[in-house]
Amino acid sequence: MDRERLVDETLMLLPTLMRLVERPSPVEMGEIARRGLATDVQVSPGHIQVLIALTRGPRSVGQLAEEVGVSPPAATQLVDKLAEHGMVDRHSDPADRRVVLVDYVAGMREVASRIVEDRRRPLHDAMSKMTDVEALAFVKGLRLLARSFGAEAGEEV
Amino acid sequence: MDRERLVDETLMLLPTLMRLVERPSPVEMGEIARRGLATDVQVSPGHIQVLIALTRGPRSVGQLAEEVGVSPPAATQLVDKLAEHGMVDRHSDPADRRVVLVDYVAGMREVASRIVEDRRRPLHDAMSKMTDVEALAFVKGLRLLARSFGAEAGEEV
DNA sequence: CAGGTTATATAAGCAGCTTAACTTTGTGGG
DNA sequence: CCCACAAAGTTAAGCTGCTTATATAACCTG
Numbered sequence: 001m002d003r004e005r006l007v008d009e010t011l012m013l014l015p016t017l018m019r020l021v022e023r024p025s026p027v028e029m030g031e032i033a034r035r036g037l038a039t040d041v042q043v044s045p046g047h048i049q050v051l052i053a054l055t056r057g058p059r060s061v062g063q064l065a066e067e068v069g070v071s072p073p074a075a076t077q078l079v080d081k082l083a084e085h086g087m088v089d090r091h092s093d094p095a096d097r098r099v100v101l102v103d104y105v106a107g108m109r110e111v112a113s114r115i116v117e118d119r120r121r122p123l124h125d126a127m128s129k130m131t132d133v134e135a136l137a138f139v140k141g142l143r144l145l146a147r148s149f150g151a152e153a154g155e156e157v
Numbered sequence: 158m159d160r161e162r163l164v165d166e167t168l169m170l171l172p173t174l175m176r177l178v179e180r181p182s183p184v185e186m187g188e189i190a191r192r193g194l195a196t197d198v199q200v201s202p203g204h205i206q207v208l209i210a211l212t213r214g215p216r217s218v219g220q221l222a223e224e225v226g227v228s229p230p231a232a233t234q235l236v237d238k239l240a241e242h243g244m245v246d247r248h249s250d251p252a253d254r255r256v257v258l259v260d261y262v263a264g265m266r267e268v269a270s271r272i273v274e275d276r277r278r279p280l281h282d283a284m285s286k287m288t289d290v291e292a293l294a295f296v297k298g299l300r301l302l303a304r305s306f307g308a309e310a311g312e313e314v
Numbered sequence: 315c316a317g318g319t320t321a322t323a324t325a326a327g328c329a330g331c332t333t334a335a336c337t338t339t340g341t342g343g344g
Numbered sequence: 345c346c347c348a349c350a351a352a353g354t355t356a357a358g359c360t361g362c363t364t365a366t367a368t369a370a371c372c373t374g
Contacts, residue, residue: 001289001292001293003281003284003292006284006292006293006295006296007277007280007281007284008209008273008277009296009299009300010280010295010296010299011202011205011206011209011273011276011277011280012206012209012210012224012225013296013299013300013303014174014175014178014202014299015175015178015202015203015205015206015225015226016206016225016226016303017171017299017302017303017306018171018172018175019226019227019330019331020226020303020306020307020309021171021172021306022331022360022361023332024360042360044360044361045168045171045172046172046361046362048168048172049168049169049172049173052165052168052169053169060321060322061321061322061323062320062321062322067169068169068172068173069172069173069176069177070176070361070362070363071362071363071364072321072322072323073322073323073324073325073362073363073364074361074362074363075322076322076323076324077361077362078361080323096320096321096370096371097321097369097370097371098320098321098322098369098370098371099320099321099322099370100321100322100323116165116168119168120164120165120168121309122302122305122306122308122309123164123167123168123302123305123306124160124164125305126298126301126302126304126305126306127160127163127164127298127301129301130294130297130298130301132158133290133294134294134297134298135158135160135163135298136158136163137287137290137291137294137295137298138163138167138294138295138297138298138299139163139166139167139170140287140291140295141283141284141287141291141292141294141295141298142166142167142170142171142174142295143166143170144283144284144286144287145174145279145280145283146170146173146174146177147283148279148280148282148283149174149177149178149180149279149280149283150177151279152177152278152279176361176362179329179330179362180363181329199329201329201330203330203331217352217353218352218353218354219351219352219353227330227331227332228331228332228333229352229353229354230331230332230333230353230354230355230356231330231331231332232353233353233354233355234330234331235330237354253339253340253351253352254338254339254340255338255339255340255351255352255353256339256351256352256353257352257353257354
C-alpha cells in the first residue's frame, strides 16, 4: 500500500483541521449567554480540554498543564479565563499550600457539559460515518501520532 | 461501543497533537543550513503544506490559500517567507496578470522534499505501528473531521 | 533555620491567523 | 470606448495562544 501518500495527506489535513477547530464558533457563546454570563466568550480548544479534564475530578494547575500538553503559564492562563467567566474556581490544596486546585464552580458542571457538547457535535457527526473499527483505528492513530511527535519534541516520560 | 469516550479522547488529543506538530523542530534548520541558506528558518506546518501542494505543480496564491485552508493574506505571508529563503518564486500568469503563480525555484524541489521528509518522519514512525486497514481508517477519519468541521464553520462548497 | 526545590503566577515577546482597506487587472453593458 | 463593478493579491492593524525568563510563596532537608 502507498503509505507515502497517506503520510502526505495527513500532513495536509492535520493543520487544516486544527485551523477549523480553532476557528471560534459562536454557538457556545449563545449557550453561555443563555445562562446570564458574559456573551463575548471565546472558547478555545485548550479551554475545552480543561473542561473535559475536570470532569474526572479537581486538578492542580500543573496536572492540567501536563494533561493538556502546555507549559504551566499557559495552564494558568486557561484557568484564568475560565475562572473569569465563573466556570471554575481555585482553592489551594490544604495538604500543600503551593498547589492550586481547580474545580467547577457549583452548578457549572452541567453548563460545562453543554459547552463541550457543542464542540463534540461536528466530531460526533464525522464519527457517525465511521464503522466501530474505523473509529477505534482513528483514535488509535491519534494516540500514536501524539506519542511519536511527543518523542520527537523531546518529551520526557 | 462507547463513542462518547472516543469523541472526548479525540477532543483531548487533537489540540495536544497540533501543539506538538507546531513546536519548531531544529532538524529542518540544519537541513537548510547544510545548503548554505539562512540557519534561523522556522518551518511551520503551513509552510510544509505549501511545499507539498507545490509538488503537484505551480499554484496561484489563491489556490494555495484554498488548499491549505487559510485566508488569502495568510497565503501571501506563507509564500513571502518561503520566497525570502529562496525556496519558491513568484511570477505573474501571462494569461491573467492579476494572478501570481508560485513555483519552486530551480533546484529547490529536492531541498523541499528533504525538508518535508523531516516532517514526515514521526508521522511515518507512528503509521508503521498501524495495519494497512488502520492507516486507511485514520486518514479517512481526518478527512471526515475536516469536512464536518468545515461545514460547521460555514465553508462554502 | 539556611539553602535548594517545587508550584504557580507575572511579564515580555513572538508566530500565525483574521478582517478591512487598497492597488492593479480584467470584464461587460451603456 | 469607457466606466462601473468584480477579482486577485498585498498591506495594515489587531488578536489569540503559546513560549521562555523571572518572581514569589511554600515546602523540605541537613
